[in-house]
Amino acid sequence: MKPPAPYLPTASPALSQADHEALTDLYIRGTPANTLRAYERDLLYVTAWKSVRFGTTLSWPEREEAALAFILDHPRDLDDASEDDVARETAETLIAQGLRKSLACPAPSTLDRRIASWLAFHRMKNLTSPFGTPQVKQARSKARRAAARPPAPKSANPITRDVLEQLLATCRGTRRDCRDRALLMLGWASGGRRRSELTGLMREDVSLKEFEKRSIVWISLLETKTTQKGETPRLVLKGRAAQALVHWIEVGEITDGPLFRPISKADRVLKRRLSPDAIYQIVRHRLKLAGLPEDFASPHGLRSGFLTQAALDGAPIQAAMRLSLHRSMAQAQKYYDDVDIAENPATDLLR
Structure with a gap:
């Protein structure tokens, strides 16, 4: 299973072609299959989100305002938002594309996982992520608290x-x-x-x-x-x-x-x-x-x-x-x- 290029290491002038291929192979073999699948889903989502929200592709490194907007769009229910709310319009398009289930507030763990994947993509490219800046970092912490909910059991009942x-x-x-x-x-x-x-x-x-x-x-x-x-x-x-x-x-x-x-x-x-x-x-x-x-x-x-x-x-x-x-x-x-x-x-x- 070969991951998409955005979460493979970027070629470096300091590395030979053979060394770069070895590094790429190391990333693939050293990453669990479940993580690779999560990376693929998250990359698809954030790419589509930025395309709809800003009309552009992902940037490397990503702009701080895009990272902040991603956080601001997700820690609230959008059912009550006005129809011209940009976060709601973006969410509705993602729902139509099958990438989002509803206008309800996603679970904080889902937002955390997508951001963690986005961070990982930056690390693999040897780039600094905007999610580490003070304002974005604090907004992420507040979003996690604002969207907090009682954890849902992974199974409705235990199979005793x-x-x-x-x-x-x-x-x-x-x-x-x-x-x-x-x-x-x-x-x-x-x-x-x-x-x-x-x-x-x-x-x-x-x-x-x-x-x-x-x-x-x-x-x-x-x-x-x-x-x-x-x-x-x-x-x-x-x-x-x-x-x-x-x-x-x-x-x-x-x-x-x-x-x-x-x-x-x-x-x-x-x-x-x-x-x-x-x-x-x-x-x-x-x-x-x-x-x-x-x-x-x-x-x-x-x-x-x-x-x-x-x-x-x-x-x-x-x-x-x-x-x-x-x-x-x-x-x-x-x-x-x-x-x-x-x-x-x-x-x-x-x-």
Whole structure:
């Protein structure tokens, strides 16, 4: 995957052509695939925004007034703005182009990510960004506060053990059922894996050396959102989850390549890997088959459900984090806090 030129390093007279090509290759190989995709989306958005707002292309380095206008256009709902408001007119054009969903105020995290990408493009070009100037920096801080909102959960509900069992009960006997059973159990029991981690797994990442004797399967993740390549510890699957994964490998005849793959309507296993969106569709499909609303949970429910169940079962948070690979104790603690407060005897004072 080769990124667009604006977020590749700019050729320098001090570098030979060979060195510049090596630097470009280093940027591509050293940037996670998810980050490259985010860069591409953000570059498309800011390019379109400036074209509509100012009628010009991006500048390198960008002008301070453009950076400030970008911040001012985003920390407010534009539904109530006058029809000739330039921010509203720009937003409506971006909506028509499919680059913005609505006139509502975007989440602060979305604005932060786009600015962070824009900053990264400047660094790659060895340029100073306008987002570091005092006025723009302060405006960004105020915009973050003005647009603050309670964080929305990534999944409407956690997929706790009882919900997971309902989903697994819909997986009966086809190859698709075997794949989905293995995917759901691995995604949940190995610590609550993210979609990109599930789709990135290869057959060679799975070790079956201890399966016959101990019913244990070892999983090696190349990298995660919180760990770099080579730093991710091996994860373990036991019992039913290990058996489900081994059964899928046998039924799907997975000898090498992607671990989880699409399956044709004729129940034939294809060679390519599943996309992250396919994981979303699988969870949605299994919820519907289980008689639950399709929006009951998202794939992140596997992750939140694992931690919630660990809290319900009294597992130490440090043990759960060893599998979930949460870097922040505070982030993981949120799931434990939800359980703790529900079981707090002080909540039963008036019944």
